[in-house]
Amino acid sequence: MSVDHATVRKIASLARIAVSDAEVEAMVPELNAILGFVEQLGEVDTSAIQPMTAVIPNTLRLREDVVTDGNIRDAVLANAPAAEHGFFGVPKVIE
Amino acid sequence: MSNYRIQGATGDWEVVIGLEVHAQVVSNSKLFSGAATAFGAEQNSQVSLVDAAMPGMLPVLNGECIRQAVRTGLAINAEINRWSRFDRKNYFYADLPQGYQISQLYHPLVGEGTILIDADEKAGIPEAKHIGVERIHVEQDAGKLMHDQHPTMSYVDLNRCGVALMEIVSRPDMRSPAEAGAYVRKLRALLRYVGSCDGNMEEGSMRADVNVSVRRPGEEFGTRTETKNVNSVRFVMATIEHEANRQVDVLEAGGKIVQETRLFDPDSGTTRSMRSKEDAHDYRYFPDPDLLPLVLTEEFIEECRASLPELPDAKRARYIEQLGISAYNADVLTAEAEMARWFEKVLDNGAEPKQASNWVMSELFGALNRLGKGIADSPVSPPQAAELLALVADGTLSGTLSKQVFEIMLDTGDSPAKIVEERGLKQTSDTGAIDAVIADILGNNADKVAQYKDGKEALFGFFVGQTMKAMGGKANPQVVNELLKKALNA
Numbered sequence: 001m002s003v004d005h006a007t008v009r010k011i012a013s014l015a016r017i018a019v020s021d022a023e024v025e026a027m028v029p030e031l032n033a034i035l036g037f038v039e040q041l042g043e044v045d046t047s048a049i050q051p052m053t054a055v056i057p058n059t060l061r062l063r064e065d066v067v068t069d070g071n072i073r074d075a076v077l078a079n080a081p082a083a084e085h086g087f088f089g090v091p092k093v094i095e
Numbered sequence: 096m097s098n099y100r101i102q103g104a105t106g107d108w109e110v111v112i113g114l115e116v117h118a119q120v121v122s123n124s125k126l127f128s129g130a131a132t133a134f135g136a137e138q139n140s141q142v143s144l145v146d147a148a149m150p151g152m153l154p155v156l157n158g159e160c161i162r163q164a165v166r167t168g169l170a171i172n173a174e175i176n177r178w179s180r181f182d183r184k185n186y187f188y189a190d191l192p193q194g195y196q197i198s199q200l201y202h203p204l205v206g207e208g209t210i211l212i213d214a215d216e217k218a219g220i221p222e223a224k225h226i227g228v229e230r231i232h233v234e235q236d237a238g239k240l241m242h243d244q245h246p247t248m249s250y251v252d253l254n255r256c257g258v259a260l261m262e263i264v265s266r267p268d269m270r271s272p273a274e275a276g277a278y279v280r281k282l283r284a285l286l287r288y289v290g291s292c293d294g295n296m297e298e299g300s301m302r303a304d305v306n307v308s309v310r311r312p313g314e315e316f317g318t319r320t321e322t323k324n325v326n327s328v329r330f331v332m333a334t335i336e337h338e339a340n341r342q343v344d345v346l347e348a349g350g351k352i353v354q355e356t357r358l359f360d361p362d363s364g365t366t367r368s369m370r371s372k373e374d375a376h377d378y379r380y381f382p383d384p385d386l387l388p389l390v391l392t393e394e395f396i397e398e399c400r401a402s403l404p405e406l407p408d409a410k411r412a413r414y415i416e417q418l419g420i421s422a423y424n425a426d427v428l429t430a431e432a433e434m435a436r437w438f439e440k441v442l443d444n445g446a447e448p449k450q451a452s453n454w455v456m457s458e459l460f461g462a463l464n465r466l467g468k469g470i471a472d473s474p475v476s477p478p479q480a481a482e483l484l485a486l487v488a489d490g491t492l493s494g495t496l497s498k499q500v501f502e503i504m505l506d507t508g509d510s511p512a513k514i515v516e517e518r519g520l521k522q523t524s525d526t527g528a529i530d531a532v533i534a535d536i537l538g539n540n541a542d543k544v545a546q547y548k549d550g551k552e553a554l555f556g557f558f559v560g561q562t563m564k565a566m567g568g569k570a571n572p573q574v575v576n577e578l579l580k581k582a583l584n585a
Contacts, residue, residue, distance in 0.1 A: 014377055016187050053180055053382055059390040062158030065122050068129030069143035076139055076147045076253070086138045087241070087250035090189045094242045094249065 001039065002032045099219055099271030101309065103343045109312045110339040111319075112275050113267035114331070115304040116282060117260045118167075118292040119236065120160045126235055126259035127154030127197065134298050138252040146257040148192035153385055160259035161389065163291035164204050164233050165399045167261060170289045170406055171228055173208025177391050179232075181383045189251055190238040198262075200380045203232035204389070210265075211408060212281050213426070218273040226278050227266030236260050255299075261292070267306065267316065272332035279303060279328050281407075288406055288432040302326045305359075307338040309346070317342070318352040322366050325359050334359045338366050410435055418448035424456050437470050437477055444481030451484055458498070462505055474505050483511040491515065493522045493572055524571040526578060532565045533558075533575075533582050547583060555579070 003011075008027050012019045019027065073086055082089035100107040125132060128145035145152040168175050180202040183195040208228040214220055238256035242249050263282065269275045283301060286292040293300050303326075308319035320342070322334045342352050357366040405413070407429045414425035428438050441451050459480070463473060475483075483501060486492045492500060492515065503514045515521050523529070536558060537544050547554045562575050 010377075014185075014379070054387045056387070058387055060156050060387045062161060063129075063155045065124055065157050065159030066129065067124045067131045069124075069145070070130035070141045072144070073137075073139045073142070076142045076144065082248065084245070084248070084250065086140075087244075087252055088139075088189075089245065089248040090251055092242060092245075092247055092249050093189050093240065 001035050003028060003035070097219065097270035097274060099273070100312070101339050101343045103347050105347050107312060108309045108339070108343050108346075110270060110272075110335065111267050111308045111310060111316055112269035112271075112335055113306040113319075114265045114269070114275060114278065115306070116263045116265075116279065117236075117302050117304075118263060118282075118286055118294075119300040120163045120233075120259040120261055121291060121293060122157060122159045122163065122259055124157055125257040126157050126160050126233065128257055130257065132258050136254055138250075139254065141254040142256065146192075146253055148194070154197065154383075156386070156389070157259065160233060161204065161391075162395075162399055163259075163289075164231060164261050165391070165396060166289050166403055167263075167286065167291045168205030168208060168231055169396075169400050169403060170285055171208035171210055173228060173231065174206035175391065175396055176202065176204055176206055177396075178202065179204045179389045181386045181389070182380045183383045184234075184378045184380055186378060188237070189249060190240050190253075190256070192238070192253065192256065196235050196237065197383055197386070198234035198380075199232035201382075202388075203230040205231035210278060210281055210285070212274060212277040215273065215277060218277070219271060220273055220277060224268075224274065226268045226274070229264045229266050231261050231263050234260050234262055267308075267319075272335040275305070275335055276328050276332045279331055284407055284430060284432070288404055290404075290432075296327050299326060303331050305331055305334045305338070307335055307342070308352070309339050309342045317346075318354050320352065320355055320357050320366075322357045322359050323369070330359055330361055333364050334366060337364060341366070404432075407432075407435075414448075414452075418442075418452075420448055420452045424452040427456060428452060431470070434470050437473070440477030441481045441484070444478045446481040446484045447488065450488065451481075454480070454484060458501055462501070466505070474508055475501070479504060479510055486511055486515065490524070490571065491521055493568075495568060496520055496522055499568070519569075521569065522571050523566070523569050524574045526574060529562070529566065529570050529575060529578050530582075532562055532570075533578055536561045536565065537582060544583065555583070558583070 005024055005028055008024050008031065009019070012024075077083040077086070077088065080088050100109060120126075122132060124130060125143075125146060128143040130143040130146055131141045133141070143152075145154060165175055179199060181197050182200045184198045184200065185195040187194055207230070209225045210228060212220065212224050212226060214222045236255050236258040238251055238253040240249050240251055244250050265278065269278060279301075283294040283296075286301075287294045295301070302324050305322045305325050306319045307322070308317040310317045320338060322338060325331050325334050338357070345352060356369045358369050359366050411425045411429040414420040414429060415422055420428070427434075429435050438451070438455055441455070442448055459473070459475070463470065466474070468474070483492075483497060483504070486500075487494070487497045500511050500514050500520055503509065503518070504511060507514070540558075540561070543554055543557065547558075558579050559572070559575060562579065563570055563572070566575075
């Protein structure tokens with residue numbers, strides 16, 4: 001598996017990261033080197049092995065359905081670049 | 096088989112519909128955080144640092160949400176997956192601070208099930224039909240955006256962010272707007288019986304993504320479009336109608352249907368493309384590394400099963416077969432969980448089922464309609480209704496008197512026994528009193544008595560009316576009939 005310029009631009013766009021042409025140029029071989037490294041795993045025969053979901057042999061614990069959190073609006077909004085009337089303000093996004 | 100067809104210029108088209116219904120799970124706290132879920136709270140007051148996706152926060156699964164989804168699955172006879180898992184669905188939007196929604200793509204909690212929609216001749220559903228449910232998975236809701244509060248900014252309220260949703264995905268088994276409407280109504284009724292979702296579409300507790308395609312009858316499925324977030328049964332049906340006709344127009348003009356996301360506009364009743372979502376479909380799902388697999392024990396599932404109430408289809412059958420209630424009455428009385436609960440409380444208080452069902456259907460519904468109230472805020476309680484019915488059954492009240500007493504009950508909230516006692520509305524079978532009144536009336540209307548005896552038997556009604564009037568409507572009509580006949584034929 002390998003990526004080309006178009007794929008790198010698409011990944012960057014999906015991740016909302018701006019990349020310049022020069023950066024794309026540099027990133028294509030870098031990403032391909034990483035992919036090549038990971039692809040070494042393909043040499044191992046895993047046909048009889050269940051995919052692993054977690055690295056510890058444990059399952060999810062279930063929490064009780066009680067309200068233990070919230071009512072911390074000031075803390076939630078503390079780092080917002082624009083907080084108005086108790087809302088987060090963001091550049092207008094509308095269809 | 097539905098015979099709903101779109102008549103195009105080049106022939107008939109069949110419509111194929113699948114629905115993804117998002118139902119908000121009834122729970123006190125959110126799916127992965129301890130913040131509250133109540134509707135209508137002050138903006139951003141029900142948000143934890145987990146919901147706001149602050150760095151280092153970790154999700155902890157709410158057991159009640161899982162229990163409710165499993166109960167819902169059992170109610171539609173679905174497979175419950177003992178092993179399931181959460182995945183991240185990645186996309187950027189201002190209402191989703193995590194940058195991904197925690198959902199279940201590869202291993203959903205609930206597998207294949209089925210929902211029965213009832214026959215409705217008038218709506219073009221000639222016979223009952225099973226609609227397949229492909230899966231139910233559990234996921235997080237997003238926050239709410241407000242666009243009209245500021246000239247250049249949108250405001251974000253994260254109270255809803257992280258609230259648990261069940262996504263209930265149907266098979267593309269529906270073939271008309273009516274079938275889709277019946278499916279949503281039945282699903283809503285089931286959720287309310289189970290108690291896993293309040294089904295309140297106005298508050299956004301249930302919303303549907305509507306998948307529509309058209310094809311020539313019997314041919315392969317066509318390309319579908321998905322109309323997002325439709326929030327009423329009527330709008331679901333309008334979406335299908337508009338979208339199917341639009342697709343037929345495009346195809347007949349030689350065009351192609353593009354698989355795309357659309358929006359329904361309730362004002363115009365039309366749908367339009369959401370261009371911005373064009374490449375948003377690349378969600379790059381992967382297992383959420385913050386969450387371990389969810390494994391359910393048989394014991395947990397059996398507890399869920401044991402906690403289920405009697406469901407509408409079973410209840411309806413029992414009403415008809417065991418209680419002797421008419422099919423039509425049984426349909427109406429079991430359609431809503433709240434209605435059935437109210438009715439059964441009347442029976443628990445000793446009322447006879449058939450009599451009670453008729454009274455509820457005519458008198459109670461008539462009154463509630465008039466007052467613009469639902470069963471939940473009925474001014475008359477089930478024990479009071481049972482008491483009223485008992486007074487009719489034992490002859491204390493005639494039909495007419497019971498209506499009068501019921502009106503007073505609606506006004507005052509008093510018990511029927513108290514009303515009867517205080518206002519002397521008791522029906523009398525006191526033959527002495529009735530005989531005296533009859534004697535008076537016959538004496539004052541000698542001409543009419545003569546006409547009656549000459550064969551004008553229609554006058555009997557006149558005498559009954561006069562007697563009842565003189566008795567203030569309280570005479571037992573049967574006794575009046577008997578005594579009048581005796582007096583007139585003497």
